[in-house]
Amino acid sequence: MMKLHLAVLPILLLAGIAGGQDGGAGRPAQTGMPDVVIKTSAREVLLDVVVRDAHGKLIANLKPEDFAVYENGARQSVRSFRLVAGNQVAAENPKRAAETPEGPSTAARDIPQPAVNPLRTVNVVCLVLSDLDSDTRAFAFDSARQFVNNELRPNTFIGIFSLDSSGLRPAFPFSNNRERLVEAVRLAAINQLPSVNLGTAAMLNGLSMSPLGGVSAGAGTATAEGFADGTGPGHPLGTRGDMGLSVYAGLREIDALRGLIRQLSPLPFQKTVLLLSSGLTRPPDQLEYWDSTIKLANQGNVTFYAVDVHGLCQEDTCQQTPAATSVAMLGMVAGISQQQRTSVLLAPNGPPGPGGSPTAKLMEMAHQDDFVKFLVSSGNRQEGLRELAERTGGFLIANTNNVEKPLARVMDDVNTHYEIAYPPTSNNDDGHFRKIEVKLARAGLTVQTRDGYFAVPDTGEGPVTPEEMGGLKALDRQPRPHDFDFLLRTYRYRQSGATTQYAIAFEMPISNLTAIPGAGVKKHLLHASLLALVKDSQGRIVDRVSKDVPSEVSDDRLAAVGVEIMTYAKAVNLPPGNYTVEAAVVDQLGNRASTGVAQIDNLGQPGPGVSDLTLVRRLENLDHPPDAADPFEFTGKRVLPFVTTDMYAGGLPFLYFVVYPERDNPAKAELRVQILKDGRVVVARKTELPPPDSSGAIPEVLTPYSRPGSYEVKVTVVQGKESAERSLHYTLAAK
DSSP: OOEEOOOOBOHHHHTTTOOOEEEOTTSOOEEOSOOOBOOOTTOOEEEEEEEEOTTSOBOOOOOGGGEEEEETTEEOOOOEEEEEOHHHHHTTSSSOOOOOTTOHHHHHHHSOOOOOOTTSOOEEEEEEEESOOTTTHHHHHHHHHHHHHHHOOTTEEEEEEEEETTEEEEEEEEEOOHHHHHHHHHHHHHHOOOOOSOOHHHHHHHTTOOTTSSSSTTOOSOBTTBOTTSOSTTOOHHHHHHHHHHHHHHHHHHHHHHHHHHHHTTOOSEEEEEEEESOOOOOGGGHHHHHHHHHHHHHTTEEEEEEETTOSOOTTTGGGSHHHHHHHHHHHHHHHHHHHHHHHHHOSSOOOBTTBOHHHHHHHHHHHHHHHHHHHHHSOHHHHHHHHHHTTTOOEEOSOSOOHHHHHHHHHHHHOEEEEEEOOSOOOOOSOEEEEEEEESSTTOEEEEOOEEEBOOSOTTSSOOGGGHHHHHHHHSSSOOBSSOOEEEEEEEEEETTEEEEEEEEEEEGGGSOOEEOTTSSEEEEEEEEEEEEEOTTSOEEEEEEEEEEEEEEGGGHHHHHTSEEEEEEEEEEOSEEEEEEEEEEETTTTEEEEEEEEEEEOOOOSSEEOOOEEEEEEEEOSSOOOTTOTTEETTEEEEEEOOSEEETTOOOEEEEEEEOOTTOOSOEEEEEEEEETTEEEEEEEEEOOOOOTTSOEEEEEOOOOSSEEEEEEEEEEETTEEEEEEEEEEEEOO
């Protein structure tokens, strides 16, 4: 059975949330993907703008005259301008996180979810747990949990990743759900693979050196013949292997980070990576590659912040701190150089000894020199974290066990921005995309903001959601996409006063959706998003219907679910007039979409009312009072409609419609039904209708013929001298 769950945002979906631009001074920023802007009642477009220098540092001293805003090429008149500090954004969260003795899951449940504000730019935070072991896992998880609990602010979406010897792996897709993120952090920390990237202490042990320098305990001083445990020049294999593994693992880490940067760079909004790690290795022969990675991050406006998960070192581990190790290793280089010089002076051409000839010893000592130089260059893995963070505009949190305030500072940085508002040049809410450009008067700066907006009014059940963005983009494309088939239909129901109720219905085989394996579970994921825009005769949006359907299906049920049909219907109320329904279905995981169009001619109809006729796929029991706004619900039952009118014989159990007698007509309403098969009347009957329910409706369910053939059903309601008629054609094919 399909299980629906709360919507989450994987990276592929994030590409559809918003659009942005990256540009230098005096020129329009490069376009990204379009964003949605919901305008206020004063009809203003609200922009969040972030400005950084070439090194990713925030610029917070600009003035209104430093900005020029353009919409569809026309310069706009800025109505308001201000710098918004990150702590001001934090105040939007109704309640900051609180630690409780019951543990993180209880605390998460007690904290309200931050409300996503469509007027604000989306912030994307990648929480990466890297290179954890039994000594650092608890601190890393606690830091990550604090970050999620305390710093999940409005419009912030966090994705959980694991970085280890196997590379970068997604652990949980981007979400604004605090409780689920906390649980994902716990699982990511527990399930992370052991690291291949050896720690500095392990590499030093391979050289028989203690982390504080000199020789291993009990060795006294280094000699030309080797070190205390015999693993010096005469036993190099372990050391060279350790160095090779470290170089390889360091490159894997850098490669994985570059992959993450490339995925984030096209996204138009704030992009932050919080790296909780024991350190990063910078192989000394790959420093250009390291520098190019930092340059790639700055070009993509990806900012790194880092937490050294060693925290504040304890007394018995302080000797292994990066600073102490670096000092020790610098001393080791000098020590080995002295050993080499002494060996040359004492026995430049002496006879072979237990460790080989003096020349062989010198060559091995030279290799040993290379090993220690490697350790000096790459052994301080905390410095790798610091450099990555500071050179991309962030900072390192290290040598402390109290990370709450530094983590709050991270999100304060992320949320600091300029707020610019202007009235739009056009008030025609037609759903089309309007391009925005922001230019800077000062050179050498990069601006990040939305690339534009879809002109969508405040219709439907709330603001435009990220999931609806794919549908808006599909409807804005020319030609419009048609990657798969779906059915769209409108049904007329109750006429009340100046408006008439219409149901907009979608139908599509689930096999049209892309199914991808769920990470670490025997399930497949599917994700469909439905959108319908109702436009009047001038092309303006008057209502909006949408539904997001993320699903997970067990592997053993996938084939059976694939032959099922997905149906969704939603009612809107429209005044008299002609309308066009423009609809899109988006296969989120397959990056595909299809569109369709339906027409509504809403004309006033005097006399008794009767709805359109609907073929029923299934009747379900209703466990709550019927919703008067849902025409497919009546006492005790809910109708699941067939949108199609072509089906196999035996697959048509019912036909559904609703009668609305005139309230001020004293005559009793009579129902007349005719069923024609291949043009010949096979059923004709008259019945007196029962009294209407409290809403004035009389739901009716008929059981028509189910043998193969072409059918027409005619329904007429007569009340005194007034009458109304509806008909429906359908076909039943032999299997």
